[in-house]
Amino acid sequence: MAFDIEMIKKVYERMPARVEAARKLVGRPLTLTEKILYSHLWDGTPATVFERGKSYVDFAPDRVAMQDATAQMALLQFMQAGRPKVAVPSTVHCDHLITAKVGSAEDLHTAEVTNKEVYDFLSSVSNKYGIGFWKPGAGIIHQVVLENYAFPGGMMIGTDSHTVNAGGLGMIAIGVGGADACDVMAGLPWELKFPKLIGVKLTGKLSGWTAPKDVILKVAGILTVKGGTGCIVEYFGEGVTSMSCTGKGTIANMGAEIGATTSTFGYDESMERYLRSTGRADVAELANGVKSHLTADAEVYANPEKYFDQLIEINLDELEPHLNGPFTPDLATPISKIKEVAEANGWPTKIEVGLIGSCTNSSYEDISRAASLAKQVAAKNLKTKAEFTITPGSEQVRYTIERDGFLDTFDQIGAKVFANACGPCIGMWARVGAEKQEKNTIVHSFNRNFAKRADGNPNTFAFVASPELVTALAIAGDLTFNPATDYLTNEKGEKVKLDAPSGDELPTKGFAVEDAGYLAPAEDGSGVQVVVSPTSDRLQLLDPFAAWEGTDLKGLKLLIKAKGKCTTDHISMAGPWLKYRGHLDNISNNMLIGAVNFFNEKTDNVKNQLTGEYGPVPATQRAYKAANIGSIVVGDENYGEGSSREHAAMEPRHLGVRVVLTKSFARIHETNLKKQGMLGVTFANPADYDKIQENDVIDILGLTDFAPGKQLTVVLHHADGTTEQFLVNHTYNEQQIEWFKAGGALNIIRKQAAA
Numbered sequence: 127m128a129f130d131i132e133m134i135k136k137v138y139e140r141m142p143a144r145v146e147a148a149r150k151l152v153g154r155p156l157t158l159t160e161k162i163l164y165s166h167l168w169d170g171t172p173a174t175v176f177e178r179g180k181s182y183v184d185f186a187p188d189r190v191a192m193q194d195a196t197a198q199m200a201l202l203q204f205m206q207a208g209r210p211k212v213a214v215p216s217t218v219h220c221d222h223l224i225t226a227k228v229g230s231a232e233d234l235h236t237a238e239v240t241n242k243e244v245y246d247f248l249s250s251v252s253n254k255y256g257i258g259f260w261k262p263g264a265g266i267i268h269q270v271v272l273e274n275y276a277f278p279g280g281m282m283i284g285t286d287s288h289t290v291n292a293g294g295l296g297m298i299a300i301g302v303g304g305a306d307a308c309d310v311m312a313g314l315p316w317e318l319k320f321p322k323l324i325g326v327k328l329t330g331k332l333s334g335w336t337a338p339k340d341v342i343l344k345v346a347g348i349l350t351v352k353g354g355t356g357c358i359v360e361y362f363g364e365g366v367t368s369m370s371c372t373g374k375g376t377i378a379n380m381g382a383e384i385g386a387t388t389s390t391f392g393y394d395e396s397m398e399r400y401l402r403s404t405g406r407a408d409v410a411e412l413a414n415g416v417k418s419h420l421t422a423d424a425e426v427y428a429n430p431e432k433y434f435d436q437l438i439e440i441n442l443d444e445l446e447p448h449l450n451g452p453f454t455p456d457l458a459t460p461i462s463k464i465k466e467v468a469e470a471n472g473w474p475t476k477i478e479v480g481l482i483g484s485c486t487n488s489s490y491e492d493i494s495r496a497a498s499l500a501k502q503v504a505a506k507n508l509k510t511k512a513e514f515t516i517t518p519g520s521e522q523v524r525y526t527i528e529r530d531g532f533l534d535t536f537d538q539i540g541a542k543v544f545a546n547a548c549g550p551c552i553g554m555w556a557r558v559g560a561e562k563q564e565k566n567t568i569v570h571s572f573n574r575n576f577a578k579r580a581d582g583n584p585n586t587f588a589f590v591a592s593p594e595l596v597t598a599l600a601i602a603g604d605l606t607f608n609p610a611t612d613y614l615t616n617e618k619g620e621k622v623k624l625d626a627p628s629g630d631e632l633p634t635k636g637f638a639v640e641d642a643g644y645l646a647p648a649e650d651g652s653g654v655q656v657v658v659s660p661t662s663d664r665l666q667l668l669d670p671f672a673a674w675e676g677t678d679l680k681g682l683k684l685l686i687k688a689k690g691k692c693t694t695d696h697i698s699m700a701g702p703w704l705k706y707r708g709h710l711d712n713i714s715n716n717m718l719i720g721a722v723n724f725f726n727e728k729t730d731n732v733k734n735q736l737t738g739e740y741g742p743v744p745a746t747q748r749a750y751k752a753a754n755i756g757s758i759v760v761g762d763e764n765y766g767e768g769s770s771r772e773h774a775a776m777e778p779r780h781l782g783v784r785v786v787l788t789k790s791f792a793r794i795h796e797t798n799l800k801k802q803g804m805l806g807v808t809f810a811n812p813a814d815y816d817k818i819q820e821n822d823v824i825d826i827l828g829l830t831d832f833a834p835g836k837q838l839t840v841v842l843h844h845a846d847g848t849t850e851q852f853l854v855n856h857t858y859n860e861q862q863i864e865w866f867k868a869g870g871a872l873n874i875i876r877k878q879a880a881a
């Protein structure tokens with residue numbers, strides 16, 4: 127349908143020469159990850175050897191995908207870039223803003239009414255700038271991408287952490303913030319630290335109750351939620367080739383839960399089958415033509431310990447079904463141990479709800495295998511003990527599973543089908559009674575199970591499992607039920623056992639859909655009006671930030687000296703604030719409200735130097751802004767760690783903070799500050815942090831000679847009339863200094879576009 131075959135052709139045409147050049151340069155066989163990365167360099171043919179975990183490299187991704195919550199700010203920024211069209215194929219997917227409550231049709235209608243202005247904005251801006259638009263109800267971003275856009279050996283970025291799902295079809299697909307998406311759509315390079323590589327060798331073959339989900343649940347148990355940080359995970363071995371492409375997608379999807387940059391798999395027959403089945407025989411033909419470049423060199427998988435920074439081996443013949451949780455996806459328990467572990471920890475074992483689907487697990491194979499269990503309920507005179515829900519990943523999957531009778535089968539066990547959207551996976555689940563905050567257990571086939579994630583109840587114990595196991599456990603209503611060994615008592619009082627799940631990897635009659643929910647953009651969007659109501663409280667067009675005034679910054683008031691951890695969540699809180707993601711002024715009312723004030727140890731309580739009174743951080747900053755006085759934020763170590771949320775840099779910029787001075791920055795946040803034209807500097811001597819006093823007025827000197835590697839000077843004017851001064855470091859390169867001077871990177875892009 128909407129994929130870009132010409133772009134894929136170009137990627138494959140240039141791949142052999144680039145891979146060959148990289149192999150020569152590096153002087154050894156290459157992993158698949160290296161082949162894809164080296165063939166997507168911004169500068170073209172590889173000419174430098176990059177050091178894993180050290181070198182920062184500019185890449186040229188092939189695609190951008192955005193979900194509706196994060197797309198708002200990404201596209202508001204893109205509008206500032208002054209480009210008539212996006213530079214690479216891009217899509218928007220309306221999936222995060224639909225509340226699951228009554229059932230698919232009604233919930234979808236409610237969402238269309240409640241989110242009308244956001245959807246109108248996203249569809250009009252997509253239409254104008256050549257972006258494919260997937261309407262609400264079309265499906266979840268990652269499932270739609272896998273079905274339509276992902277291709278072996280490609281590189282994609284997406285404004286959602288589970289963008290990594292496309293690794294199941296052999297891509298390098300990475301989750302980023304909206305500012306990065308904006309840059310790539312505007313035709314700029316995208317920077318990434320060259321990752322370290324973790325190899326996962328799968329031997330044996332999945333069988334019985336074990337599913338691809340169990341591979342990643344096991345890996346999460348081994349690596350924990352941080353073990354993949356800065357790494358790309360490459361899977362290989364006989365266990366990989368015998369697995370479906372969508373199963374690989376599930377594994378890649380949950381790579382986000384181990385903190386991995388992404389995960390990927392070499393091109394194989396399962397991928398070819400999936401491409402053909404989803405109407406992309408032409409992509410399969412092209413991929414077959416460059417097959418050897420779409421997997422690692424043979425020597426790499428023969429002696430993996432020589433080529434990966436870390437190696438894990440899992441024998442699928444011995445792998446058991448797992449339940450991961452509660453409250454964290456890396457607490458892995460094999461099903462045979464769950465009884466004793468649950469008892470030892472006092473976890474509630476009665477299952478209230480089983481939920482299948484989501485971007486992680488809603489393939490045709492997943493649903494058909496789960497349906498094979500649901501069928502046994504009637505056949506064996508059983509009764510399903512827990513509630514059961516399904517969130518299909520796309521309209522194409524939903525339509526096909528309805529045609530093939532699976533939805534009927536689920537209907538017979540009393541299941542509820544929610545809209546093709548994120549719903550309960552992202553807390554958009556209006557679960558009846560959740561507000562009572564009762565202790566209870568649910569099992570789901572999603573990827574995350576942090577407290578409150580599904581239904582907002584901190585006492586919901588959520589366990590992650592394969593859709594097959596979720597279905598079996600929902601039938602049994604008991605967390606400690608091991609379907610491989612345990613019996614159930616049916617309505618006639620007989621002891622019965624569930625047969626192991628079975629199903630089809632792909633629909634034998636092929637996929638079908640009536641309306642996939644896709645809107646192609648206008649060929650020429652120049653006349654398209656972008657719809658944003660000036661009275662909206664959810665959307666606000668951006669105004670360009672002002673350029674630097676050309677002088678040193680003097681007389682800045684100290685807004686806050688943050689103590690200890692100050693993550694992007696402390697700087698720009700999520701939760702209810704997410705509603706305002708497309709409205710910079712409104713969301714700025716959460717600026718730094720989570721940061722701890724060094725001087726009184728309180729959050730959201732700082733001294734207004736104009737009145738001497740204490741008040742919330744955003745209101746205090748607004749008072750400085752109204753008085754036309756700049757301010758400075760002082761931070762501790764690793765300031766801005768957490769997500770790549772650009773709001774954490776845009777809010778202070780919007781409210782008139784001029785400088786962020788810290789002991790150290792989390793790198794992505796530091797870059798985001800630079801992109802927004804903010805000055806981010808670090809203490810040359812971290813002990814100087816102690817010199818900052820509550821009533822300080824601060825000057826930054828040296829800006830008229832601002833140059834790479836040249837320190838700046840900070841002068842503190844204390845309330846007692848004394849002054850102190852010290853040096854601060856910065857990491858601005860020539861280009862970033864230009865961003866600072868212009869008032870932000872977008873101001874430069876716009877100028878270039880106009881030239």
Ligand code: F3S
Nearest residue numbers: 288484485548551552
């Ligand atoms: Fe949506 Fe949950 Fe996936 S929020 S994108 S279904 S991880």
